[in-house]
Amino acid sequence: MGLFVDILLSGVAQGMVFAAIALALGLVSRATGIVNFAQGAMGMFTTFIAFSLLSDGVGYWPAFVAALALGAVLGAAVERTLIRPLQGKPALNPVIVTIGLLIVLEGAAGSIWGNVARGFPAAFSQRGLVIGRTRVAFSHFDVFLVCAVVVLVVAIVALFRWTNLGLRMRAAAFSPEVSRLLGVRVGRLFTLAWALACAAGSLAGLLVAPLSSFSPYFMDLNLVYGFTAAVLGGLLSPVGALVGGLVTGLAIALVGGYVGPDLQPIAALALLLLVLMVRPQGLFGTTKVRRV
Amino acid sequence: MTASHTRPDAEARPSGARARAALRRVARRQWLPNQPLVRHLILFVVGAGLFYVLTVSVGAYNDYQIGEIAVYAIVLGGLSVLTGLNGQFSLGHGAFMIIGAYTLALLQLHADVGLVGELVIAAVIAAAAGAVVGVPAARLSPPYLAGVTLMLALGLPQLSAQYGSVFGGEQGLTTTPPAAPGTLSPERWLAWIQLFCALVVLVLLANLVRSRFGRAFRAVRDDDVAAAVSGIHVARTKVLAFTVSAGCAGLGGALLVLSTGVVNVGEFPLSLSIALLAAMVFGGAGSLVGVWWGAVALVYMPTWSTSLSQHLSLGTSAAAYLSDAFFGVVLIIAMLVSPAGVQGGVRRIGQLLWRTVAGPALESAPNGLAARDGTPSGVAGGGVATDRMNQETKERSRS
Numbered sequence: 001m002g003l004f005v006d007i008l009l010s011g012v013a014q015g016m017v018f019a020a021i022a023l024a025l026g027l028v029s030r031a032t033g034i035v036n037f038a039q040g041a042m043g044m045f046t047t048f049i050a051f052s053l054l055s056d057g058v059g060y061w062p063a064f065v066a067a068l069a070l071g072a073v074l075g076a077a078v079e080r081t082l083i084r085p086l087q088g089k090p091a092l093n094p095v096i097v098t099i100g101l102l103i104v105l106e107g108a109a110g111s112i113w114g115n116v117a118r119g120f121p122a123a124f125s126q127r128g129l130v131i132g133r134t135r136v137a138f139s140h141f142d143v144f145l146v147c148a149v150v151v152l153v154v155a156i157v158a159l160f161r162w163t164n165l166g167l168r169m170r171a172a173a174f175s176p177e178v179s180r181l182l183g184v185r186v187g188r189l190f191t192l193a194w195a196l197a198c199a200a201g202s203l204a205g206l207l208v209a210p211l212s213s214f215s216p217y218f219m220d221l222n223l224v225y226g227f228t229a230a231v232l233g234g235l236l237s238p239v240g241a242l243v244g245g246l247v248t249g250l251a252i253a254l255v256g257g258y259v260g261p262d263l264q265p266i267a268a269l270a271l272l273l274l275v276l277m278v279r280p281q282g283l284f285g286t287t288k289v290r291r292v
Numbered sequence: 293m294t295a296s297h298t299r300p301d302a303e304a305r306p307s308g309a310r311a312r313a314a315l316r317r318v319a320r321r322q323w324l325p326n327q328p329l330v331r332h333l334i335l336f337v338v339g340a341g342l343f344y345v346l347t348v349s350v351g352a353y354n355d356y357q358i359g360e361i362a363v364y365a366i367v368l369g370g371l372s373v374l375t376g377l378n379g380q381f382s383l384g385h386g387a388f389m390i391i392g393a394y395t396l397a398l399l400q401l402h403a404d405v406g407l408v409g410e411l412v413i414a415a416v417i418a419a420a421a422g423a424v425v426g427v428p429a430a431r432l433s434p435p436y437l438a439g440v441t442l443m444l445a446l447g448l449p450q451l452s453a454q455y456g457s458v459f460g461g462e463q464g465l466t467t468t469p470p471a472a473p474g475t476l477s478p479e480r481w482l483a484w485i486q487l488f489c490a491l492v493v494l495v496l497l498a499n500l501v502r503s504r505f506g507r508a509f510r511a512v513r514d515d516d517v518a519a520a521v522s523g524i525h526v527a528r529t530k531v532l533a534f535t536v537s538a539g540c541a542g543l544g545g546a547l548l549v550l551s552t553g554v555v556n557v558g559e560f561p562l563s564l565s566i567a568l569l570a571a572m573v574f575g576g577a578g579s580l581v582g583v584w585w586g587a588v589a590l591v592y593m594p595t596w597s598t599s600l601s602q603h604l605s606l607g608t609s610a611a612a613y614l615s616d617a618f619f620g621v622v623l624i625i626a627m628l629v630s631p632a633g634v635q636g637g638v639r640r641i642g643q644l645l646w647r648t649v650a651g652p653a654l655e656s657a658p659n660g661l662a663a664r665d666g667t668p669s670g671v672a673g674g675g676v677a678t679d680r681m682n683q684e685t686k687e688r689s690r691s
Contacts, residue, residue, distance in 0.1 A: 035435035037442070085628055092381065092434045093627045096573070099383065099438070100623025103566050107617030111601075111610035220562060224443045231436070262454035265447030272443065273428050276436060 006137035007257035015249020020204035021226025022241035031193035038101035040223030043205030075198025109216040120209035234282025328502040359483035362490035364587035370540025376578020378533035379513030384441030386565035392542030397465035418542020426534030449557035464556025570619035576633030
């Protein structure tokens, strides 16, 4: 019983990270209609910058905020320089650009920081909390992690639902041409969506780095789990991302705990294929009609 | 493209026009016979001759690299048909190489089927795996397909750790290269085998591309609904393309580990799968000549990046990353600037040269040189003149 609870708790913590990545993927997909495969690598890169700042004696929170801000800047820069010129080309081309960016960033991080697994510090203690008399596999840091992602999701939902800016972003994504006619600066909003998404990706990187062996490739698997979570949640809905992340995290943790950690990616692949076959629009998505 | 209506009556013309007509024939490749099989077999013999001369004129170390180029040409050929002609795309071809490689190693350990048997079985098993992946893949749009194949490339290698007793875990399994006949060095013999396989596979692929199936591939790429209306079974066509492509990757993986002598998953990281995609785009998606450019880049890039990082005194660890980063940059630049790749550039230069040499006479030729080759302008978008015409028809019917 204790083992089962511990597995579920670690699944919740991991699932929150996947939810943050799924949210980032969804933001980009909603704005520019592509899946950003460099999302994980961008988060990895800014986490490494935070790591450098920490090694130089900067405090944890300034480094944390700097990484988020850099993530936003990186996202905006990528959208402006690499994605914008490909508007109107076949949809595959920007996707391939993000894949290229993925290995460029990993190569850059590898040559700057080297491919050694390091430890990334956590903001809070990583020892399990004591509830009653048993120590459970859920630490102060995990509490922070869950809170941070929930705050992120709530903030994004609030942005889209209750602010003027969010309304304009939804309009721009829904119908760029009409929005432009009504005076919405569609291009800027797409850049903003990328900036927000990459800040969320940076957050995921910062949160998951202490839990994993921290090397230039540490976000690869997290990206594919995040992708699974995004597809599960319907790719476009923030709440769907949260639920998709939780389901993926729990499934991954259960497979890892009872079958073997090496089978986790294949299990996630099976889950992804199952969702795509049975309910391609995801649990929270709506069916999109495609006309020819 | 029939040539009958453009072939001039040479006797009735003055010599200048006759020369131009001859040039035009060369430019339109009419010096090769029209039957695809005969044409490809002639190219096969020419290629084999070239490679023979190449291997006997270079040293033993280069034999290894030439063999490696041939192996990657096979893998890239399969990928090129999948992406360039069928519009599907895979980030997981490293996984199919792993399947072929382990199949060969396991056969060498447990069964005695001879080299040909090993290679054929490795290709067949990988093709079967490709069919299994291809069935769900056929229903997915490109970004999802990319995600699924990405997960395959990340997840499949971990199986070797999970089932270490079968696959040898981290160390992997060993392979033995085929014994060379007579006084031939084993490296050269293996390089010849690999080159022979590459030429055979490329001839088969070239024939496939020109066949009913190849046309179905392209039709599905350009518009699956229109293809279905024309009586093409879209899902079956997509699965076939994936199967063929995975089979090529499996054969490539099996041939590759014959030279390395060992199979372990460390040789097939995710970056290899992405580099394969980049090399295919670099050579020119859908071009079976272009795969050689991509294969050369794949084999020599690590060497070049080592010397470049020494030149820039970046330290040894940076070298490994430079070549990965190079392929990333190739992908980005190719998408932004020239999706037709190196072979597309070569073809365009050739076209310009012919135009200046042969004068405006060539302009009147229908669609110029590109008409015969399936050169897409996007990675998976139609770009051939005929495709463009379809596109226009489609646009009209939409509006």
